[in-house]
Amino acid sequence: MVKNFMVGVFSDEQKLLKTVCALRGVGFQIHDVFTPYVVHGLDDAMGLRRSRLGVVTFLAGLTGLALAMALQFWTAVFDWRINVGGKPDNSTLAFLPVAFEITVLIGGLATALAFFLRSQLFPGSKLRIFNRHITDHLFAVVLEIRDASINPDKARKIFWDMGVLEVREESVNT
Amino acid sequence: MNQERFRISNKQRKFAFSLLGLGGLAVAIAFFLDPQRAWANILLNNVYFLFLAVSGLVFIAIHYLTSAGWWVGLRRIPEAMTAFIPVGGGLMLLLFFGRHSLYEWTDTETVAHDAVLLGKAAYLNTPFFFARMIGIIAIWSLFAMMLRKRSIEQDRTGGWSAHQNLYRLSALFLPVFAVTLTIASVDWLMSLEPHWFSTIFTFYTFSGLFLNGITFITLATVLLKQRGYLQSFLNDDHLHDLGKLVFAFSSFWAYIWVCQYLLIWYSNIPEETVYYHLRTDMNWGWLFLLNLAMNWAIPFLVLLPRSSKRNPAVLQRVCVLLLIGHWLDLYIMGFPRVASLRSIGPLEVLITMGYAAGFFLITGRALSQAPLAPRNDPYL
Numbered sequence: 001m002v003k004n005f006m007v008g009v010f011s012d013e014q015k016l017l018k019t020v021c022a023l024r025g026v027g028f029q030i031h032d033v034f035t036p037y038v039v040h041g042l043d044d045a046m047g048l049r050r051s052r053l054g055v056v057t058f059l060a061g062l063t064g065l066a067l068a069m070a071l072q073f074w075t076a077v078f079d080w081r082i083n084v085g086g087k088p089d090n091s092t093l094a095f096l097p098v099a100f101e102i103t104v105l106i107g108g109l110a111t112a113l114a115f116f117l118r119s120q121l122f123p124g125s126k127l128r129i130f131n132r133h134i135t136d137h138l139f140a141v142v143l144e145i146r147d148a149s150i151n152p153d154k155a156r157k158i159f160w161d162m163g164v165l166e167v168r169e170e171s172v173n174t
Numbered sequence: 175m176n177q178e179r180f181r182i183s184n185k186q187r188k189f190a191f192s193l194l195g196l197g198g199l200a201v202a203i204a205f206f207l208d209p210q211r212a213w214a215n216i217l218l219n220n221v222y223f224l225f226l227a228v229s230g231l232v233f234i235a236i237h238y239l240t241s242a243g244w245w246v247g248l249r250r251i252p253e254a255m256t257a258f259i260p261v262g263g264g265l266m267l268l269l270f271f272g273r274h275s276l277y278e279w280t281d282t283e284t285v286a287h288d289a290v291l292l293g294k295a296a297y298l299n300t301p302f303f304f305a306r307m308i309g310i311i312a313i314w315s316l317f318a319m320m321l322r323k324r325s326i327e328q329d330r331t332g333g334w335s336a337h338q339n340l341y342r343l344s345a346l347f348l349p350v351f352a353v354t355l356t357i358a359s360v361d362w363l364m365s366l367e368p369h370w371f372s373t374i375f376t377f378y379t380f381s382g383l384f385l386n387g388i389t390f391i392t393l394a395t396v397l398l399k400q401r402g403y404l405q406s407f408l409n410d411d412h413l414h415d416l417g418k419l420v421f422a423f424s425s426f427w428a429y430i431w432v433c434q435y436l437l438i439w440y441s442n443i444p445e446e447t448v449y450y451h452l453r454t455d456m457n458w459g460w461l462f463l464l465n466l467a468m469n470w471a472i473p474f475l476v477l478l479p480r481s482s483k484r485n486p487a488v489l490q491r492v493c494v495l496l497l498i499g500h501w502l503d504l505y506i507m508g509f510p511r512v513a514s515l516r517s518i519g520p521l522e523v524l525i526t527m528g529y530a531a532g533f534f535l536i537t538g539r540a541l542s543q544a545p546l547a548p549r550n551d552p553y554l
Contacts, residue, residue, distance in 0.1 A: 050480070085442060093439060096432060 002171050004145040005031060006152060007130045008159040009138050009166045013039045016139040019162040020045045023143065028155060031144040034134035056114040057107050064106030068099040128172060138165070145169070180403060180541045190531040197528010204521050213272035214512040215522060219529040220269070221362055222386075222504055224262030225379075226533070228314055229387025230255030232351060234321060235344035243553035244415055247407030250546055251394045252387070253325060256318035257540035258533055263311030266362075270304055276512055277303075279368045290369050298365055306361060310354045317347050322540075325548065332550025355380060363504075367511050370449050374434045381430040385423040385469070386500040392416040393493035396486045398546075407547050410484050417483030420473065424496065428470035452510050465506055468499030501526065 010016045016039065020030060030046050072095040076082070081089050116122055131140045141159075145152055152169065159167045182190075204212035230252035237245050273280040278291075279298045285291040291298070321343055328336035359379035364371065372378075395416060398404055438446045453462050473492050482488040505518070548554065 054480075085440075093436060096436065 002173055005130070005170045005172065006143045006145055006155055006159075007168045007170060008141045008143075008164045009131050009133075009168075010141070010163070011138055011165055012163070013139060015163050016141065017041060017045050019141055019159065019164070022158050022162060023141070023155065026154065026158070028143055028150065029146075031142040033142070034130065034140040036135055036137060036139070039139075053111060053115060057111045060110030061103045061107035064103040065099055067106070068102035069095060072098060130170065178403065178546045179544075180398070180538070180546050182535070182538045182542060186538075187535070190535050193527050193531035194535070195528075197525050197531065200521050200524035200528065204525065207521075209272075210275045210512060211517060211521070213269070213275040214509055215525045216265070216272065217269060217276055217362070217512075218501075218504055218508055219526055220262060220265045221508070222501055222526075223258060223529050223533050224266060225383045226386055226390055227255050227258035227262055227318075228351075228355075229383050230391070231259075231314065231318055231321065231347065232384060233387050233391060235347045235351070238341050238344035239348065244412065246551045246553045247404060247412065247547055248391065248395050249325065249548050249551075250541060250544060251391050251398075253322050253544075254537040254541035255387070255390065256322060258536050259311070259318045260315045261532070261536055263315060266307060266311060267304070269307075273300060273303075277365055277368070279365065294368060298368060303361060303365075306357055310358050313350060313354055317343065317350070321347075326544050328551060329545060329549045332552075334552055337552050355383070363507055366508055367449065369445060372434055372438070372446070372449070374430065374437075378430050378434050381423070381427040382469075382500055382503050385420070385427045386497065388416070388419045388423055389493045389496040389500070392420055392489060393497070396490045396493070400486065403546055413486060413489060414480070414484045417477060417489055420489075420492065420496065421477040421483065424470050424473045424477075428466070428474075431466070431470075453506055458506065458510055461502065461506055465499065465502050468495055469503060 008019065010019065013035070016033070016035070020033060020042070023030060024045070024047060033042060033046060035042070073090065076091070076095075077089045084091075084094075087094070120126075130142055131138055134140050143150075143155055156167055201212060201216070204215060233252040234249065234256075237249075269276065277298075278284055279294070280300050280303075285295055321340060324336060324340050324343065328340070356376045359376045363379065364375050392413075395404075395408060396413070399408055399413075435450065438450060452458065473496055476488065476492050477483055482492075509517075
């Protein structure tokens with residue numbers, strides 16, 4: 001499948017923010033915005049909904065907690081009972097440090113993994129570099145031209161009005 | 175230029191003074207009924223409010239050292255809290271007259287017949303104890319005064335050198351604070367049970383102190399914002415940051431709580447377990463659990479979602495819960511050995527309200543003496 005993109009490159013974050021607002025104002029869908037550093041207010045301007053990464057962390061953490069408690073309970077009470085200083089077999093308090101660590105470990109790993117998968121950062125994923133300089137001094141707004149109902153000339157006009165450095169159309173094979 | 179100032183209304187002042195009067199009356203009644211209980215109350219509230227005042231200093235120092243920019247708008251709140259240090263310190267010195275009711279090692283007769291206390295007598299003796307106390311209070315007051323003075327100077331002069339100055343003072347304060355708080359917590363609280371010891375006790379005290387400081391600052395911020403102050407300086411993101419700090423340090427407190435409890439439970443040595451033995455018996459057991467619920471379990475669950483950290487009404491309730499929770503925490507640390515029976519009654523409530531009113535009057539006065547928002551800060 002071939003996807004068509006329009007890339008507008010900026011050197012100024014204020015112009016970038018205004019462009020993003022203007023494009024969304026007339027109904028364009030922003031595919032993505034690339035910036036060399038965090039730009040305040042960009043999330044709101046792009047209309048991004050809140051990240052759901054926290055849900056992954058929470059569920060993975062709960063899983064880790066349950067696994068760790070179950071493992072310790074099963075080994076200490078059923079599978080291989082050892083008398084430690086006369087304490088009861090089910091010494092839940094002593095399970096806490098391990099349970100805490102496993103909760104953090106599984107929660108953290110799952111969060112990182114989910115992030116990489118969702119942003120398609122894994123070996124073999126296809127790189128789509130719209131501009132070489134988005135990691136040092138330039139900003140890029142990328143629009144996806146999905147169908148004929150989206151008028152590229154209108155978008156181009158907005159880009160030029162906002163003081164873009166360069167507008168380019170690009171087709172990518174996916 | 176923004177010259178907005180905080181004002182205590184006449185109604186608030188009258189209310190605070192009447193609470194202060196009621197508190198004084200309650201102290202007098204307590205002395206009449208049971209002097210030991212009165213002294214225990216005075217110690218508890220002195221420590222609570224003095225530590226609360228010092229936590230403002232710690233908050234300031236940490237934010238200078240980390241070169242934080244987000245907090246500048248609310249800097250006057252911790253600064254105003256530190257104005258209570260000399261007053262709280264003065265009240266602390268009153269303990270000289272109640273030392274025999276609180277600290278059994280002040281009685282030379284008892285010490286002479288007790289090998290453990292005799293071994294500690296070189297450190298735990300009345301002159302040295304109060305000399306340390308005076309030293310600690312003097313150091314804290316001095317730092318509070320200097321930081322406050324420089325900060326208000328900066329309003330006028332501005333520039334980087336004032337900031338550098340405050341930065342250096344903060345760098346000096348934190349190690350000094352670590353040592354002085356160690357001495358303060360061991361002296362004032364741990365020596366209530368002079369045979370018992372816990373090497374993590376200072377850290378436990380610190381976790382409670384810092385949590386309480388952040389909680390108070392959050393509550394003050396929410397209340398000031400509700401009354402229309404600081405509108406152009408603080409938005410929902412500031413509340414969110416404060417909520418995250420409260421959430422994190424509540425969990426930090428619970429972590430240190432477990433560290434102390436777990437190790438003592440694990441090693442099971444009688445001279446260490448005696449502390450928890452007393453606190454988990456019939457009389458105190460439910461307070462012991464309530465402490466964990468108020469300071470960690472409830473705040474943790476309530477503050478977990480993002481929306482509640484950005485909601486002033488929720489933050490306000492959690493902060494009030496935590497402020498009371500920390501009082502309970504100190505109560506459980508200090509009271510069981512001094513007052514043999516559990517006794518949270520009208521007297522305790524009134525005395526604490528009296529202290530709270532005094533704290534409000536002094537910090538409120540300090541807050542009203544300078545523009546509410548700092549000016550000319552390089553981070554502003």
